[in-house]
Amino acid sequence: MSDTAEQAEQSDRVTGTTGTTGTTTDEDRALTRRARRTAANRNAERALARFAFTDPLRERLVFLQEAAELYDLDEPSDIYGTGLVEVLEKRVAALLGKEAAAFFPTGTMAQQVALRCWAGRTGNPTVALHPLAHPEVHERDAFSQVSGLRPVHVTGEPRQPTADEVRDFPEPFGTLMLELPLRDAGFLLPSWEELSALAEAARERDAVVHLDGARLWESAAHFDRPLDEIADLADSVYVSFYKSLDGLGGAAVAGPKTLVDEAKTWRHRYGGMVFQQFPTVLTALAGLDRELPRLPSYVAHARVIADALREGFAAAGVPWVRVHPERPHTNEFQLWLPYDPDVVMEAAIRHAEETKTALFSAPWDARGPGLAVTEVSVRAAGLEWTADDVKTAVADFVVRLEQESKGG
Secondary structure, three states: OOOHHHHHHHHHOOOOOOOOOOOHHHHHHHHHHHHHHHHHHOOOEEEOOOOOHHHHHHHHHHHHHHHHOOOOOOOOOOOOOOOHHHHHHHHHHHOOOOOEEEOOHHHHHHHHHHHHHHHHHOOOOOOEEEEOOOHHHHHOHHHHHHOOOEEEEEOOOOOOHHHHHHOOOOOOOOOOEEEEHHHHHOEEEOOHHHHHHHHHHHHHHOOOOEEOOOOHHHHHHOOOOHEEEEEEEOOEEEEOOOOOOOOOOOOEEEOOOOHHHHHHHHHHHHOOOOOOOHHHHHHHHHHHOOOHHHHHHHHHHHHHHHHHHHHHHOOOOOOOOEEEEOOOOOOOEEEEEEOOOHHHHHHHHHHHHOEEEEOOOOEEEEEOOOOOEEEEEEEEHHHHHHHHHHHHHHHHHHHHHHHOOOOO
8 A cells, every 4th residue: 555545544544432233433434434535536527636546456557558668578577676677776876866776665665774774884773854754653663663773853843854953963863864855744845055954964963864755756846956966965865656656666765886785685684575576667667757757847836726725715715724835845735724624524525526526635634623634736637727726626615614514
């Protein structure tokens, strides 16, 4: 299951008490609602984003067939990381301006291995990172439980850390890990100057810099720099092939050849030396060819969508709304509304079911009493939306929101 899908399921599933036969529990209701949301989004005629991982299996197989048409299928297949896997690794290394890259089946494995290798080189297993970083929130303490790493939090604020916080941190650390963008804080990125200062501050402390770049591909537009210039600030970089590029899965770590060679050894020890991976690799290469060039247009249009959402809710009389960040840093951002999340979720599902327009396809989470937040993503399907289209959809959504807030 993808990271996005896993979060959606966890968000929708509410812990309920075990009922007797015939009793509907909170968990049953949450699963039913999730099924409705999935069906409504799939059946919608319009959506701001359509994620490939939600497609029926038949369509995923068609996508794989289309990806295969981009490459010479008479070439030998991969076996334990050879062939097509090596083609992808060289492609990633070149894009990021690094000596080498290693393909991994998952990002969780990729980052553990990279940071474990750095810990051996620096002699310090301490990793300074944000408490909202993916390994801290979504990986069940894998750093400490599996890889012997010791995470410490360089800041507690819901934003990227500052160079001063890195410089003044009260204990040594071997690696500074920066998640770009910081997804759970609103897909936040530092400025180019701030990122450069963060890297410099880490090196002043004799620490290496590792980028959690699961969504680095779409971050280049914010920095107005090519990918290799961004990656040059770091000693190693992790990237994902499914979050933005619509691949079937997979990840890579890029960095010095000596680090990558060791990472491949640990990849084998962690169980990541998969016999054949050509379906995943083909879709990753297709994503680099097809989706990567489109990402800047998604980022630019996300800013149009964000402005239209803000204006649409104001025109509909919603007393308070927050788009965060105010000017999105990537093609994804948060939207906050002053309602109970169950109310907003039901309104969003009804809106998609009744109008065939999926304005908000992600789950809504509670962020305080009477406060709900969701993630808004803009992909290829969203490019068809004008600002007026968004405002019209918001007006229709608010009608249902008010109905639900008054009890349906």
